[in-house]
Amino acid sequence: xxxxxxxxxxxxxxxxxxxxxxxxxxxxxxxxxxxxxxxxxxxxxxxxxxxxxxxxxxxxxxxxxxxxxxxxxxxxxxxxxxxxxxxxxxxxxxxxxxxxxxxxxxxxxxxxxxxxxxxxxxxxxxxxxxxxxxxxxxxxxxxxxxxxxxxxxxxxxxxxxxxxxxxxxxxxxxxxxxxxxxxxx
Amino acid sequence: xxxxxxxxxxxxxxxxxxxxxxxxxxxxxxxxxxxxxxxxxxxxxxxxxxxxxxxxxxxxxxxxxxxxxxxxxxxxxxxxxxxxxxxx
Numbered sequence: 001x002x003x004x005x006x007x008x009x010x011x012x013x014x015x016x017x018x019x020x021x022x023x024x025x026x027x028x029x030x031x032x033x034x035x036x037x038x039x040x041x042x043x044x045x046x047x048x049x050x051x052x053x054x055x056x057x058x059x060x061x062x063x064x065x066x067x068x069x070x071x072x073x074x075x076x077x078x079x080x081x082x083x084x085x086x087x088x089x090x091x092x093x094x095x096x097x098x099x100x101x102x103x104x105x106x107x108x109x110x111x112x113x114x115x116x117x118x119x120x121x122x123x124x125x126x127x128x129x130x131x132x133x134x135x136x137x138x139x140x141x142x143x144x145x146x147x148x149x150x151x152x153x154x155x156x157x158x159x160x161x162x163x164x165x166x167x168x169x170x171x172x173x174x175x176x177x178x179x180x181x182x183x184x185x
Numbered sequence: 186x187x188x189x190x191x192x193x194x195x196x197x198x199x200x201x202x203x204x205x206x207x208x209x210x211x212x213x214x215x216x217x218x219x220x221x222x223x224x225x226x227x228x229x230x231x232x233x234x235x236x237x238x239x240x241x242x243x244x245x246x247x248x249x250x251x252x253x254x255x256x257x258x259x260x261x262x263x264x265x266x267x268x269x270x271x272x273x
Contacts, residue, residue: 155229162239163232167189170196171228177203178222184208185215 003044007032011050021045021055088133107141114138125149129165148172151179188235192228199224 011028018024025041028034038055045052082093083106091103107126108119119126127149129140142165151172152158160168199221211218 157232160232160236162235163192164189167193167196168232170193170200171225171232174196174199174203174221174228175225177200178218178225181203181206181208181211181218182222185212185218 001034001036003048008048008050011045011052015050015052019053020057021052022057024052090133090136106136110136111141111143114141115143119143122146127165127169131165142166142169144169145173145176148176151175188231192231195224195228 007028010031011024014024014027018027021038021041025036025038028041029036038058041052042055044050084091084103090106092106092109093102094104094109095102097104105126107128111126112119123146125144125146127142127144128135129142132140148169149172152168155172155175157163157168157172203218203221206217
């Protein structure tokens with residue numbers, strides 16, 4: 001579609017008649033027998049400096065949907081995704097989750113399901129034994145104490161490609177037990 | 186025995202051993218803990234040594250790769266020079 005002089009002139013004049021961009025769009029499409037979208041009209045409004053009024057009704061509608069969603073009134077499953085990836089972590093939506101948005105880390109959730117036990121939100125962490133963050137099999141998930149994990153980090157044993165992770169974890173667990181026993185004496 | 190098996194088995198055995206001991210038993214025989222700590226340090230040194238070996242091997246391979254690449258580039262340069270001379 002070409003933005004001819006008469007079309008642009010028609011649009012410039014139309015802002016005196018209509019107060020909403022949506023009305024201008026409908027009238028414009030009807031007058032010139034076109035099928036222009038609001039996005040294209042807005043783009044050319046900026047390009048040719050037409051100074052058309054805003055599409056207030058559409059903006060208002062969008063804001064209302066946002067407010068309703070925010071207050072949790074119109075909540076449908078299709079409005080939300082069931083799973084999303086943030087960095088290397090995968091989050092899954094769980095009914096009755098204690099988190100604010102209802103999403104929990106997938107590895108933790110699946111570990112709880114596999115072993116039928118409740119993980120401590122601070123003390124327990126779940127690691128991937130083969131360092132593949134998409135492998136959620138039962139054998140690949142391993143529960144670690146946070147202190148064991150700290151020992152592993154402090155000894156710079158992370159990212160060791162030659163040694164298996166389970167071997168390093170066992171070593172760190174051993175070290176943690178020694179420290180615990182030593183503190184008790 | 187492979188060092189990986191050695192490290193794993195030693196760790197598991199020591200964990201079981203230490204978990205089986207009560208606090209009083211350890212107080213009576215503190216050398217048990219010291220021995221375990223020594224073993225732990227030894228195992229850590231094995232792990233670290235393996236890491237160093239792995240990195241050395243990796244470095245050697247990289248060096249060889251860069252040398253080969255350098256040689257290839259030199260050959261290509263010579264080839265270009267020869268072609269230029271032929272053109273003249």
